[in-house]
Structures are given as structure tokens and as C-alpha cells.
Amino acid sequence: MKILMIHDYFPNEAHGIYTHTHHLSKELIKRYEVEQLNVITPVTCVFDGRKSKNSDLPLSNYFYLPQQIKKKIDEIKPDIVHIHGTHPPYSLLPMIIKKEYKTIITLHGIVAIDSKNSIKNRLLLKNYWYGFLEKSAIKKADKLIAVSPAIKNIVEKKGATPSKISVIPNGIDIHEHENGRIIENLNHPSLFFIGRLVKQKxxxxxxxxxxxxxxxxxxxxxxxxxxxxQLKKLNILVKRLNLENNVTFLGHIQGEQKISYYKSIDICVIPSSFESFSFVTLEAMASGKPVVASNVGGIPYLVEEGETGFLFEPGNYHELAKKVIQLLENKELRERMGKLAEEKAELFSWESVTDETIKLYEKTLRG
Incomplete structure (x- = not known):
């Protein structure tokens, strides 16, 4: 089976979609021939000594990108074209490809929701156009993958046929989170946030x-x-609330350093206004930590209230504080929730996610 992955995310483990496509390709290439079409970065990926054949296209040709991608697809002649995301120009591909190739779209987010994240974006006419193209792409694709039940429900409301949609979540490399180094000077009650410093978070x-x-x-x-x-505004807020001695901005961290913080802190907090899935939640759970998170989007799919963590109404910092205090004052509860969280995270291994994806590929090819 020849699989063509199409995405446009620069190699960066902090970006959820890149992490998804990277690990999925890594597992798939062990079993099939994978063509990874990366339209921004001229980076050839190597997985376990085997090279995936990148077919890179320069971003400078963005206007002509759909036609260029179609030309590449015709050269490669894949069995499956797997598109990650529905932002232009990728939302045009199912219409250009038509029925020549089997097309699957993984919905990591929804344009309509992404556009709500700022007033400026809501007022832009282009977002109405993007939403129209997204709806057309959803209609034309052979199959759709939603990364959480929340995304599946949203897509169904946009008119997608329920039988076309499969829920296949993001995955986690469980082994990466098994042996993180404990940071010795974190011997005080500690909370951890990791993510982009944008309003939505x-x-x-x-x-x-x-x-x-x-x-x-x-x-x-x-x-x-x-x-x-948001970094500057957040620093100002910390100073205004006299919290300089209680808050540390770590900057960008990744790899072993990131895992060390997961392993060393008491609670991971996810206060987002929306998350399609939330890699961070899954990473914290895989590290054996309880999570206090907003009750939005795909988060309740991971965090079971009172079992693997606590949920709170987004924006309600009083409720958030109450849940955090309850956990910080009860070590036994933290440890119990952390253990259950770790057990649940094991269900989201990349091997399991890849197995489900392959089943969908095979089902799609059978028609």
C-alpha cells in the first residue's frame, strides 16, 4: 500500500499536528511505503533507518499549490491520499482530486472554531470563504478522521455523513515518559502549564x-x-497580582527537559477555551500526573472527572482554584488519579492509533 501524507507543518515537537504526522508516518513506514508530502520544509524524514520519500514544494508557489500538489500526486500514484487539515489550499484538494484517488482527511481542528479565537479573525471575510471550502472538502473526501468525539459532533453538524467519520485519536509514545529525571529543587507544591502563549490557551x-x-x-x-x-501581557499580569515569587516562565522546552518537568510537578493545568484533543493532557497522563482542565472540546474524552483529574468551566478561575487546592492538599488523591491517568494513557499508544488508521485505509480501498 502506497500512502501519501500531505501536511505543511515545520518539524517541531511543540506543534501537535506535526507530532501526529511524524509518529503516524514512523509507524506506517514499518509496514507500508509512505510518501510524505511536506510543502514547507525541505526535510527528509528518517524512521528506524528507512527513509520516507519527501516530495517537497516551495511555499513561494502558494497560489498554484493545489495544482502543483495534484501534479505530484499523479507522479506518485498513491493508493491513499491522507490530508492533515482543512485550511486552504488543502481544502481544495478533494475537489481537484475528485474520484481519481481515495482521499482521507484528518480533522485536527475546525476552521469555524479556529476563527472564533480572535475578534479580528471573526471579522475577516476570508474566514467565511475558508469555512465554505472546508465544508466542501468534508463533503468530497472519501473518509474523515476526527481526533475526538467533540470534533466528530461538530463535523456532523456541518453536514458530514456520520458513516464517513471515524474517531481515531492522537497518540503518545508511552516509553518516552517512563524514565524522566526528577528535578531536585521542585520540592514545593507545583503546577505546570506547557503550550503556546496565545489567548486561546x-x-x-x-x-x-x-x-x-x-x-x-x-x-x-x-x-x-x-x-x-501573550508573553508580555502575562508577565505584566504576574507583576500586577504580586505573584513574581510564585511564577516562573521557562520559555520553550522540549525533549528530556519537558518530560522532567512532567515527572517533577504535582499537577498539570490545561485552561484552554477550546482544544480539539490536547496532546499536553495526554503527555501529563502518560507521566502519571493528574490534570485539571477546561471542560471543552476533546478534553473530557481524556480527563474523567474525579478519576484521572478534574474539569472546570472554561474561564472560571474560582472553580479552577478550588479543584487545584483540593488536589494539592491531598497527596493520596493526587497519586491515585495519577496512576489511573497513566493507565488510561496506555490506551493511546501510537501502535494502537496506527492499527486503527490502517483498518480505515483498508476499508476505504474496499469501497
Whole structure:
């Protein structure tokens, strides 16, 4: 089976879609011939000594990209064209490809939701056009993969045929999270956030909750890992709330350092206003840590209230503080939730995700 992956994400483990396509390709190439079409980065991927054949296209030709991609597809003649995302120009591909090739789209997010993340984006006419193209792509594709039940429900409301949609989640490399080094000086009650510092991630909500948490647990400390346009505003907020001694901005961390923080902290907090799935939640669970997260999108698919963590209404920093205090004051509860979280994370191995994806490929080819 020859599989063509189409995505446009620069190699960066901090980006969820790149992580998904990288690990899925890594597993698939052990069993099939994988063509990975990367339209931004001229990077050839090597998996276990075997090279995937990248068919890179320069971003400078963005306007003509759909036609260029179609030309590449005709050269490669894949059995499956697997497209990751529905933003233009990829939303045009199912219409250009038509019925010549079997087409599957993985929906990592929805344009309509992404556009709501800022007032500026909501006012842009192009987002209505993007939404129209996305709806057309969803209709034309042979099969759709939703990374969570929440995305499946949204896509069905956009008119997709339910039988076309399969829920196949993101995965995790369980072994990477088994032996993280414990950071010795993290011997105080600690919270951890990791992600892009953008409004959607709700870091300001987490910082505001810290004022309440500090009233009950004075030496609590929040570690914020990530970079982004909100960094300056968040620093100002920390100073305004007199939390300089309780908050540390770590900048961008990855690899062993990231896993060490997961292993060393007490609680991971996900205060986002929306998440299609949430890699961070899964990473924290794989590290044996309880999660306190917003009750939105794909997060409840991972976090079971009172079992593997706690959920709170997005934006409600009073409720967030209450849940965090409950966990910080009860070590036995933290450890029990962490153990259950780790057990649940094992269900999301990349091997399992790849098995489900292959079943869908085979079903699609059978028609």
C-alpha cells in the first residue's frame, strides 16, 4: 500500500499536528511505503533507518499549490491520499482530486472554531470563504478522521455523513515518559502549564486562579513553559497580582527537559477555551500526573472527572482554584488519579492509533 501524507507543518515537537504526522508516518513506514508530502520544509524524514520519500514544494508557489500538489500526486500514484487539515489550499484538494484517488482527511481542528479565537479573525471575510471550502472538502473526501468525539459532533453538524467519520485519536509514545529525571529543587507544591502563549490557551485564567490558591497554599509555584504573543501581557499580569515569587516562565522546552518537568510537578493545568484533543493532557497522563482542565472540546474524552483529574468551566478561575487546592492538599488523591491517568494513557499508544488508521485505509480501498 502506497500512502501519501500531505501536511505543511515545520518539524517541531511543540506543534501537535506535526507530532501526529511524524509518529503516524514512523509507524506506517514499518509496514507500508509512505510518501510524505511536506510543502514547507525541505526535510527528509528518517524512521528506524528507512527513509520516507519527501516530495517537497516551495511555499513561494502558494497560489498554484493545489495544482502543483495534484501534479505530484499523479507522479506518485498513491493508493491513499491522507490530508492533515482543512485550511486552504488543502481544502481544495478533494475537489481537484475528485474520484481519481481515495482521499482521507484528518480533522485536527475546525476552521469555524479556529476563527472564533480572535475578534479580528471573526471579522475577516476570508474566514467565511475558508469555512465554505472546508465544508466542501468534508463533503468530497472519501473518509474523515476526527481526533475526538467533540470534533466528530461538530463535523456532523456541518453536514458530514456520520458513516464517513471515524474517531481515531492522537497518540503518545508511552516509553518516552517512563524514565524522566526528577528535578531536585521542585520540592514545593507545583503546577505546570506547557503550550503556546496565545489567548486561546487561557494562561491568564490560570494566573488569576493562583491568587486564590496562594491564600491556602502560600508556597505554591506555577511553571509556565512556552512562547507566544501573550508573553508580555502575562508577565505584566504576574507583576500586577504580586505573584513574581510564585511564577516562573521557562520559555520553550522540549525533549528530556519537558518530560522532567512532567515527572517533577504535582499537577498539570490545561485552561484552554477550546482544544480539539490536547496532546499536553495526554503527555501529563502518560507521566502519571493528574490534570485539571477546561471542560471543552476533546478534553473530557481524556480527563474523567474525579478519576484521572478534574474539569472546570472554561474561564472560571474560582472553580479552577478550588479543584487545584483540593488536589494539592491531598497527596493520596493526587497519586491515585495519577496512576489511573497513566493507565488510561496506555490506551493511546501510537501502535494502537496506527492499527486503527490502517483498518480505515483498508476499508476505504474496499469501497
Amino acid at each position: 487561557g494562561v491568564d485564567v490560570l494566573i488569576k486562579s493562583l491568587v486564590i490558591i496562594k491564600e491556602f497554599i502560600q508556597d505554591v509555584h506555577l511553571y509556565i513553559a512556552g512562547i507566544g504573543p
